[in-house]
Each structure stands twice: as C-alpha cells, then as structure tokens.
Amino acid sequence: MRPNTMKHLLLLAFAVSAACVYAQDPIMGGQLRMSVDNASNSGDETSGSSSLDGSEIVGGFNDYRTDGTIKSSFGVSSDGGQSWAQIVLRPPVQNQTTVEGDPMACYDKRTNTLFAGAMAFGSNGGIYIARKNAGQNSFSTAVMARINGSVDKGWMDAGPLPGNPNSTRLYITFNQGVIRSDDLGNTWTAPFSLGSGLGFLPRVGPNGELYVTYWDTSLGIKFRRSLDGGQTWSNAVSAATRLATWGVQNYGIPGNFRNPPIHTMAVSPTTGDIVIVYFDQTNVVNNQRNLDLYLTRSTDKGVTWSVPARLPYRNINTVSDMIFPWVEFTREGRLNVLCFDTSRTPNQTDGVAAGFWDQDYFYSDDEGANWSQIFRLTPNAFNSFNDGRNAGTSFMGDYNGMGIGARHVYPVYLDTRTNQAEIYTNKIINRIEIPSTFQWLRGQQLGGNLQSLFLKDGNSATAKPGLTLTPGEPPIQLVTTTTGIVNTTPSVLSVWMWSMVNTPNIEMQTMMQNINTQNWDVVDVRPAPQALTNIVVNVPNPANYITPGSGTANCRVTWKAVGPVPNPNWVATVDQNVLVLDP
Amino acid sequence: MTPRTFIGLGVAALSVALVWGLQGAAGKPHNTSRAGSLGPVVDDPKEALEEKRFQDATAGLDFTGSAVRVTAPVRHDRTKALAAYKAGERILATENVWFTAVGNFRDAVVADPSYAPAFEAMSRAFLLEGDVEHSEKALKAALIADPHFDKAQFSLGLSRQANGDYEGALEQWNALALRNPAYPDTYARMSIASYYKHDYSSAWKYLDEAQRRKQNVPPQFIPLLKEAAPRP
Numbered sequence: 106m107r108p109n110t111m112k113h114l115l116l117l118a119f120a121v122s123a124a125c126v127y128a129q130d131p132i133m134g135g136q137l138r139m140s141v142d143n144a145s146n147s148g149d150e151t152s153g154s155s156s157l158d159g160s161e162i163v164g165g166f167n168d169y170r171t172d173g174t175i176k177s178s179f180g181v182s183s184d185g186g187q188s189w190a191q192i193v194l195r196p197p198v199q200n201q202t203t204v205e206g207d208p209m210a211c212y213d214k215r216t217n218t219l220f221a222g223a224m225a226f227g228s229n230g231g232i233y234i235a236r237k238n239a240g241q242n243s244f245s246t247a248v249m250a251r252i253n254g255s256v257d258k259g260w261m262d263a264g265p266l267p268g269n270p271n272s273t274r275l276y277i278t279f280n281q282g283v284i285r286s287d288d289l290g291n292t293w294t295a296p297f298s299l300g301s302g303l304g305f306l307p308r309v310g311p312n313g314e315l316y317v318t319y320w321d322t323s324l325g326i327k328f329r330r331s332l333d334g335g336q337t338w339s340n341a342v343s344a345a346t347r348l349a350t351w352g353v354q355n356y357g358i359p360g361n362f363r364n365p366p367i368h369t370m371a372v373s374p375t376t377g378d379i380v381i382v383y384f385d386q387t388n389v390v391n392n393q394r395n396l397d398l399y400l401t402r403s404t405d406k407g408v409t410w411s412v413p414a415r416l417p418y419r420n421i422n423t424v425s426d427m428i429f430p431w432v433e434f435t436r437e438g439r440l441n442v443l444c445f446d447t448s449r450t451p452n453q454t455d456g457v458a459a460g461f462w463d464q465d466y467f468y469s470d471d472e473g474a475n476w477s478q479i480f481r482l483t484p485n486a487f488n489s490f491n492d493g494r495n496a497g498t499s500f501m502g503d504y505n506g507m508g509i510g511a512r513h514v515y516p517v518y519l520d521t522r523t524n525q526a527e528i529y530t531n532k533i534i535n536r537i538e539i540p541s542t543f544q545w546l547r548g549q550q551l552g553g554n555l556q557s558l559f560l561k562d563g564n565s566a567t568a569k570p571g572l573t574l575t576p577g578e579p580p581i582q583l584v585t586t587t588t589g590i591v592n593t594t595p596s597v598l599s600v601w602m603w604s605m606v607n608t609p610n611i612e613m614q615t616m617m618q619n620i621n622t623q624n625w626d627v628v629d630v631r632p633a634p635q636a637l638t639n640i641v642v643n644v645p646n647p648a649n650y651i652t653p654g655s656g657t658a659n660c661r662v663t664w665k666a667v668g669p670v671p672n673p674n675w676v677a678t679v680d681q682n683v684l685v686l687d688p
Numbered sequence: 689m690t691p692r693t694f695i696g697l698g699v700a701a702l703s704v705a706l707v708w709g710l711q712g713a714a715g716k717p718h719n720t721s722r723a724g725s726l727g728p729v730v731d732d733p734k735e736a737l738e739e740k741r742f743q744d745a746t747a748g749l750d751f752t753g754s755a756v757r758v759t760a761p762v763r764h765d766r767t768k769a770l771a772a773y774k775a776g777e778r779i780l781a782t783e784n785v786w787f788t789a790v791g792n793f794r795d796a797v798v799a800d801p802s803y804a805p806a807f808e809a810m811s812r813a814f815l816l817e818g819d820v821e822h823s824e825k826a827l828k829a830a831l832i833a834d835p836h837f838d839k840a841q842f843s844l845g846l847s848r849q850a851n852g853d854y855e856g857a858l859e860q861w862n863a864l865a866l867r868n869p870a871y872p873d874t875y876a877r878m879s880i881a882s883y884y885k886h887d888y889s890s891a892w893k894y895l896d897e898a899q900r901r902k903q904n905v906p907p908q909f910i911p912l913l914k915e916a917a918p919r920p
Contacts, residue, residue, distance in 0.1 A: 173733065174733060175733055175734055203733050203737075204733045204734050204737050206734070226734070226737055227737070255783065255785040255787075255788060257784070257785075280783065280784035280785065280816075281782070281783045281784065281785070282782070282783075298781070298782040298783065300781060300782075301780050301781055301784060301812075301816070302784065303784065303816060303818070322812070322815040322816055322818070323815070323843075323846065324846070345906070345908075346904055346906040347906070348880055348906055348908070348909055348912075349849060349850075349880070349884070350846060350849075350850060351820065351850035352815060352818035352819060352820035352823070352850060353817060353818020353819065354818060354820055354821075354850070356850065356852075357852070363818070365818050386884070387912060388883075388884070388912065388916065389884050389885070389886070394852070394884075399908065412907040412908055413906070413907070413908040414908070415908065415912075421912075421915065494732060496732050496735070
C-alpha cells in the first residue's frame with residue numbers, strides 16, 4: 106500500500122496523522138447515464154445494487170414522467186455497465202397509483218439474484234418487489250410485499266439466516282416495521298414494528314446478523330439488531346447523538362432543496378464491523394452553517410459505538426457542505442462513500458435558490474481511520490435549482506445509492522447538468538484482487554494473522570525459517586491462491602506486498618505459477634527490505650498466470666539467506682499480499 | 689419518503705415571480721431560473737397527495753397563526769380526548785403513519801383543547817414527515833394549554849434551532865432550566881447552541897453544567913468546542 110500523494114486534498118493533513126497510508130486507488134470510469142428514457146422530466150431518490158461479479162446492475166430512482174405521474178424507474182445493465190436500459194417497474198394493476206417511488210434494490214449472492222422494489226402511494230398501494238431476469242434487461246412480474254395505503258420510505262437487503270449459509274432471507278424495513286421473505290420475494294410476512302422513527306435501513310452481516318438503523322426524527326441515530334433472522338429484536342440503542350437536528354426541510358446548505366438528516370449504514374464482510382455515516386452541522390462560519398459527514402463504528406455487533414469522527418474533508422474554518430452520504434463495503438473490506446459536496450464551489454450562501462454541487466466518491470481501507478483523496482464524479486458542479494420538476498423549491502431526492510459487485514463500485518446519483526435531474530453512475534473498478542487462501546509452504550508462523558493479509562492493517566504475519574526438503578530451498582515461503590478473477594487477460598498484473606525482515610542478507614523472490622507449464626516462474630528477485638516496505642512486482646505476460654474460467658492465480662514469495670546473517674533468529678514479516686490488476 | 693413541501697408551497701409563488709422578474713430585467717434567464725421551464729408551476733402529484741393527507745388529517749384545526757387553533761366545535765370531553773390520544777400514540781409507536789396519527793391527535797384536541805399532551809404528540813407526528821413548521825405550531829399550542837409542559841418546551845427549543853434561531857432556542861431552554869434544572873439534556877443543548885452562535889464562554893459554562901449533571905453531551909462536540917475556543 107503506497108502513501109497517497111493527496112494532490113487534491115491537502116486539507117486532509119489537518120486531521121489525519123502523517124503516518125497514514127492508503128490503498129491502491131481505483132480506476133475511475135466516466136459518467137454513464139442510467140436514466141435514458143426520454144419520457145421523463147426528472148429523477149431523484151436513488152438506490153442501487155449489483156451482482157457478485159459486477160456484470161448485472163440495477164439503479165432505481167423516482168421518475169417524474171411527462172404524463173404528470175411519478176413512477177419508479179430502474180436503470181438496468183447486464184453487461185457491466187457498457188449499455189443501459191431504463192425500465193419502469195410497476196406494481197400489479199390493481200395496486201398501481203399515480204405516485205409510485207422510493208425505489209430500493211438488493212442482491213442475494215447465494216442465488217445470484219438482484220431484487221428491485223418500490224412503493225405505490227395511495228389507498229390501494231403498498232410495497233412491490235420484482236427480480237431482475239439474469240442476463241436480460243428486464244424484471245419478473247412484480248408482487249406485492251405489503252398492501253397498505255400508508256407505507257413510506259423503505260429499503261431492503263438479503264442474506265443468510267444465522268447459522269444457515271445455504272439459505273436466503275429477504276428483509277424490507279419501512280415506516281411500519283420489518284417484513285421478511287424466505288422464498289425469494291414471492292410471499293412476505295406481516296410487519297413487525299421497529300418503533301417510532303424514519304428512514305429504517307436494514308443490513309445483513311456476514312453471518313446473517315440483521316441490523317437496522319434509523320433516525321428518531323430528533324437527535325438520535327438509532328440502531329436495533331436481530332440475531333435470529335428478524336424474529337426477536339434488541340431494544341433501540343443510540344449509535345450517535347446529533348449536534349443539530351432539523352426536519353425534512355432545507356437546512357444550512359446552498360440551494361432551496363430539502364436535506365433531511367437521513368443516514369446510512371454498512372457492514373464489513375471481512376470483519377463484521379458496522380459503520381454508520383451521517384451528516385450534521387459542525388459549526389457556523391461567516392453566518393453559514395457547515396454540514397460535514399461523521400462516522401461512528403461498532404466492533405461488537407452494535408452494542409457499543411465509537412465517538413463519531415468528522416470526516417476530514419473540509420478545513421473547519423472554511424464554508425462548504427457534504428450531505429447525503431451513502432456507504433457500502435466491497436468484499437475486501439473497502440468502505441466506499443458517495444455524497445453531495447459543495448467544496449469545489451466554496452463560500453456559497455445557505456438557502457439561495459441556486460446551489461452548486463458535485464457528487465464525490467472516496468474510500469477508506471480501515472473502516473474510517475484514514476481516507477483516500479476525493480474523486481469527483483460530476484464533470485462540473487451542477488445547479489440544484491435546475492431539477493426539471495417545475496416546482497417552487499427544488500428536490501434532490503433525499504439520499505444517494507450505490508451498487509457493489511466484485512471489484513466494481515457503481516454509485517447512483519443525480520446531476521442536473523442537462524437542466525433536469527438525470528441519474529448517472531460511474532464504473533469504479535477496485536484494482537485489488539484478494540487471495541482466497543494464504544499459507545506458509547515453508548516456515549513457522551510466530552505471530553500475527555495470516556488470514557488478514559488482504560488488508561494493510563498493521564496485523565502482520567511473521568514467520569521464522571522452517572524445515573526444507575531440498576538443499577538451497579528457501580526456508581520461508583508464502584503461497585497465495587486467488588480465485589474468481591473476472592478479467593483473466595489484464596493489461597497489468599502486479600503483486601502488491603508490504604514486507605520486511607529483521608536482518609541483512611536475505612533475498613526475497615516472487616514467483617507466479619505458469620498455467621501453461623505449471624512451473625513457478627520467478628518474476629522478481631530483490632534484497633529483502635529491513636523496514637516495512639511497499640513492494641510492487643509487475644508480472645510480465647499476465648495471461649500466462651491466470652487460469653481462464655476459474656480465474657485462478659497462484660503466487661509464491663520466498664525468503665532465504667544469501668550471505669552472513671547476523672541475527673540467527675531472523676524472521677520475515679508480511680502485512681499485505683494481494684494482486685492488483687488493470688483492465 | 690413522499691416529498692411534501694407545505695413550507696415550499698407558500699414560497700413557490702414567490703420564487704417563480706422572482707424568477708420572472710429577474711428574467712424580464714436581465715433579458716435572459718438568471719442563473720437561479722429553471723432553464724426552459726419558466727412557465728407556471730405545475731402540480732407535483734406527490735405534493736398533491738401529501739397536501740390532501742394533511743388537509744384530511746387537520747380538518748377542524750387552523751394553522752394560520754403561530755400556534756395551532758381548534759376551529760371545530762369543542763366537546764370538552766377528556767375521556768374522548770384520552771382515547772384518541774392513546775390511539776395516536778399507538779400509531780406513532782408502531783406504524784409511523786404521520787397523517788393517521790395527526791388525525792387522532794386532532795380528534796383529541798377537538799374533544800378537549802386543554803389537553804396539552806395531544807398537541808405535543810401532534811408535533812411529533814408532524815416530525816415523522818419532517819414538517820418542522822406545523823410541529824412547532826403544535827408545540828406552541830401545547831405550551832398555551834400548559835405553560836409548564838417541560839417536554840414541549842425542550843422540543844420547541846430544538847425546533848427554533850432547526851430554523852437557525854439559536855437565540856430563540858436558548859430562550860426556551862433557559863426558561864426550562866430555570867423552572868426544572870433537572871430536565872434531561874437542557875444544558876447540553878444550550879452549550880451547543882451557544883457554540884453555534886460563537887458565544888464560547890457560555891458554551892463552556894453550559895458544558896460544565898451539563899457534565900456535572902451527567903447529561904448526554906455528544907462526545908464529538910467537545911473537540912469542536914476546544915478547537916473553536918480553549919476553555920476560558
């Protein structure tokens with residue numbers, strides 16, 4: 106992991122320690138428009154999800170149709186975002202209303218199924234759900250998950266039942282509580298109330314833990330959990346107490362659109378830790394209220410929460426705002442954040458009709474301790490007033506969305522640069538492939554966590570020389586196997602390591618197993634560094650080392666003495682070992 | 689969440705008129721205009737739906753003044769008021785349907801306008817829809833019915849702060865602290881409001897009092913206050 110140059114964000118130095126290090130930045134794709142239907146005036150309130158390999162994507166949004174109705178549309182791609190279709194998802198005829206919206210989406214990795222849903226507002230309405238047809242830009246016929254004229258704001262998620270990885274349970278949380286389905290959305294339970302609040306968001310942990318966060322409409326960011334698949338629930342705990350609170354109103358930002366303090370949550374698939382990111386008023390500078398993002402984290406399944414930390418993307422004495430964060434983890438534990446940001450048009454005035462905003466992406470590889478630079482998604486700042494709705498105040502949709510699949514991140518957001526609120530995404534490709542197994546082929550582990558080598562987390566694995574079978578064989582050898590690599594013919598394949606030894610005259614070799622000869626080809630030889638060092642080994646002819654179909658690549662790193670070793674108790678230390686690929 | 693902009697509805701006509709005026713004066717759309725859409729404001733079906741819900745739920749109430757006023761014939765029936773109030777609280781606690789809850793609380797205050805808890809609960813129901821304006825009017829009605837209603841006064845302070853009126857918020861919380869210094873979190877809120885208005889010495893003073901009383905001071909606040917102004 107290399108120190109980030111942080112060209113774009115010198116401000117970060119204000120709050121982050123100088124010793125921080127960053128992971129490999131992703132490849133940022135340009136803006137792709139999801140709302141490609143010309144029968145729309147405007148779109149907002151986004152939600153997104155993606156299949157495991159990132160090839161299938163749905164991004165939902167409120168769709169203000171030219172016929173004067175509002176419907177829920179989904180931008181759909183079945184080819185990794187190269188082409189898009191816009192599909193209006195309707196409930197069954199008898200449940201259709203003139204106002205449909207509040208889209209939601211989720212993915213079940215066990216069955217490789219993408220789900221999309223929304224709400225029909227009206228006495229005959231309710232919540233409706235459909236499945237994306239795999240490989241096709243279409244959905245199954247929607248079914249009603251809840252028929253009720255009073256449903257409002259929901260989100261959904263899917264995951265295994267606790268203790269049963271071969272199961273799938275779908276959850277929708279909304280104003281009336283939580284409902285669940287065990288048959289991939291065909292039938293649903295009646296709601297179980299989660300109490301008084303707004304913006305109930307469900308997330309399923311790696312072992313089927315069900316977590317819900319919501320705003321109590323006052324100062325509280327609340328959290329509840331169920332460890333039995335939604336049958337029984339903990340009492341609500343406070344994940345954070347806000348500094349300021351306001352309603353579903355315009356508050357402290359340039360632009361006259363409402364910005365309710367709705368927050369978001371994600372669960373790390375690697376550690377099981379939970380993060381909540383929300384926006385709050387930090388201070389008042391030059392009579393302008395400054396709204397920043399804050400993160401709180403739980404490492405004990407939501408029992409206790411850290412002191413909320415302000416994300417260090419604004420000098421505290423300048424005027425700018427970040428709002429509407431959306432967070433999702435990728436499978437290697439990278440925390441991805443999407444939000445609205447005014448920092449490129451600083452010193453705007455709160456409450457003016459025309460607010461100029463960008464949509465930003467950034468990430469953290471250590472659950473919020475350190476942060477990447479900001480990546481701007483919008484080519485130019487957009488005017489929030491030009492939302493295309495022809496209403497007295499503009500509307501920016503209350504929240505963002507994001508889909509995650511394999512190494513792909515798809516933010517789902519609006520931009521008004523066409524003088525309408527249109528919905529866009531960017532294909533963000535995380536370049537890291539995580540080995541599925543790490544093992545010492547030779548050597549004896551002394552400490553650290555071998556299985557956390559996908560992260561540069563300071564939890565280094567250390568090994569001392571072990572028995573060898575042949576003369577001259579390196580006495581310490583680390584072998585990693587990476588599977589499921591989607592692109593088996595990348596233009597660049599690198600082995601990315603942090604490593605060191607505690608004595609001079611140790612040679613370090615990196616080898617890749619050739620898929621044609623099955624031989625271990627030496628791709629790098631160097632003196633092993635004596636301080637923890639980021640080593641990047643570029644592998645020539647990458648296609649020779651990745652098996653088509655399975656996407657498997659085997660890597661071996663060895664250490665052996667090549668001269669006098671002053672320290673007889675020498676060890677090799679590794680803090681990260683991953684593959685990095687460019688398309 | 690269904691967009692509803694009661695606050696915006698009043699502002700809408702003003703905004704459009706302003707845009708027209710600017711366009712006429714400058715000869716081209718001002719940058720606050722909606723390019724290509726300077727015609728009359730069209731009905732937003734979401735807003736129309738929520739407006740209808742609001743009108744249905746609040747029939748018999750008048751929101752034109754600073755506080756909610758009952759215009760329907762009053763029954764002075766506390767029993768009926770209590771029953772409607774409990775029904776509304778049940779909706780708030782379980783289903784979060786703001787317009788049903790507001791309707792229940794409307795029934796309660798029509799049955800007995802002196803029953804302050806129904807107005808306070810109505811304010812919370814409006815907050816479920818994020819409607820601070822009508823929530824505040826309900827809080828003021830609660831305080832008219834019972835000037836010593838601590839919970840309503842604390843919430844009115846929050847409402848004032850949500851409108852950027854730190855002085856007004858402090859006024860409410862000061863009054864509450866004088867009457868009932870043990871009420872939870874009043875000093876913590878006074879400290880934060882003082883910090884926002886750059887009255888750092890008061891912010892420190894209230895923070896000390898809040899901590900002495902073991903109130904819920906958001907832990908992220910203290911470093912912000914320290915950065916803004918060291919302890920005097």
